[in-house]
Amino acid sequence: MTPERLDIDDALTRMQALASDLWSHRSRHHPGQLAWSAAYGEPEVLDLGPAFVVEGAWAWLESLDWLEVCGRDPEAIEQVVQAALAAADDEVTTSTLETESEVLTVLAAAGFTEIEAPWFTHHHLDLSDLPPVELPEGYAVRAVRPDEHEQRAAVHRAAWSSTSRVTGAAYQRLMRTPPYRPETDHVVVAPDGQWVASCCVWLDAATGVALVEPVGCVEEHGRLGLATAASVSALTAARDLGATEGLVCPRGDDDYPGPARLYRRIGFEPGARTRAYRWRRDT
Ligand SMILES: CC(C)(COP(=O)(O)OP(=O)(O)OC[C@H]1O[C@@H](n2cnc3c(N)ncnc32)[C@H](O)[C@@H]1OP(=O)(O)O)[C@@H](O)C(=O)NCCC(=O)NCCS
Structure with missing residues (x-):
């Protein structure tokens, strides 16, 4: 199935629902974090990019050079990641929780490599x-x-x-x-x-x-x-x-x-x- 390309305002509820469904100590995304990221500034200033959504996965270009990914089914994750990369800048950074093995496998196959950057610990x-x-x-x-x-x-x-x-x-x-x-x-x-x-x-x-x-x-x-x-x-x-x-x-x-x-x-x-x-x- 081809991922749907949506503005964040139209995708947010579905993205939050999937994050909630998949929640565990192994997952990065929480519905509240997504709400904050989508709405902490005025839309003209944040200039947020599109989200790509299929059943069981989404990828969001929070900006054209920053990607957020959620999903557990590798095939679905690959579809949304590829759709997002096709719409992205020539260089894209992403951050995942180290336990998100399905997302990490897809990112590695797509050509992502680890970089030194500030990191965060879930508590x-x-x-x-x-x-x-x-x-x-x-x-x-x-x-x-x-x-x-x-x-x-x-x-x-x-x-x-x-x-x-x-x-x-x-x-x-x-x-x-x-x-x-x-x-x-x-x-x-x-x-x-x-x-x-x-x-x-x-x-x-x-x-x-x-x-x-x-x-x-x-x-x-x-x-x-x-x-x-x-x-x-x-x-x-x-x-x-x-x-x-x-x-x-x-x-x-x-x-x-x-x-x-x-x-x-x-x-x-x-x-x-x-x-x-x-x-x-x-x-
Ligand atoms: C970080 C911040 C929220 C701390 O607020 P605060 O009211 O001073 O924090 P508290 O007094 O409740 O601190 C409790 C403990 O946290 C730790 N802590 C807080 N600020 C610290 C600092 N700048 N350096 C080291 N330890 C710190 C200490 O252990 C402190 O206990 P202590 O004062 O007895 O040593 C505040 O400095 C701030 O708003 N910073 C900018 C925004 C930010 O970074 N927010 C947090 C990330 S979501």
Whole structure:
């Protein structure tokens, strides 16, 4: 069967459904991560590429030089990878979890070879082991409301970068992208009322897996346990809504170890890591 070529907005629900169906500790994709990647910025700015979908597999050109792949049936994976490469730039990079053997076999056969690049480690947590929320005196943590997209985007940018693409308009759209729920998107409020830390958790109701993405704390309030508090609070809300397991995917290489330490202190345990591969078109 020829893969369907779709804009990400039209493909997202099907891509999320397959990621959810195939979910295990061996798989890279979670519906919440796909929602974040598809909607964290305004569409004109993100300039996302097309997705190629068949029964049992998809390949998404997140940009024309970056590929994401999901599937378990090698034949279906090969069809979507070949369709994506035909539409891609002459050089394409991809990242997979090291345990995704079916995807890795297809990528190797297509000519992808491993490259040195920052990598990420999936971390898992049984949510019955969540610690209590602890905050310094005067700080409070709460869920955002659906009309608070401007403030919510601002606290994200303040922690990450003033040039972040997470604008108020982008966040408003993100909040309409399933499986987003304001109940599991938490912010820490400082004694002066300023929002200073945040954590968005994405609950996949089908698997019970709650993904932490992203987390931030502004520098002036750093190392007070606020990112930890936002994460534990949002995960607790997800557990109250039926989540059984937490997932987070921080950097695993030595260049940026802080976030992995933060999550391990909460109780997350490291699982599989990502590896990056590159393909060049024969000319
Ligand atoms: C990383 C970040 C979220 C930490 O926020 P924070 O509120 O300062 O974190 P906490 O106070 O809850 O830290 C808990 C633990 O995490 C670890 N940690 C946090 N920041 C760290 C850093 N910069 N370097 C090393 N370890 C760090 C420490 O073990 C810390 O405990 P300690 O202070 O007792 O040593 C914040 O610096 C940030 O927003 N950075 C930019 C965005 C980002 O990288 N987000 C995380 C990836 S999703």
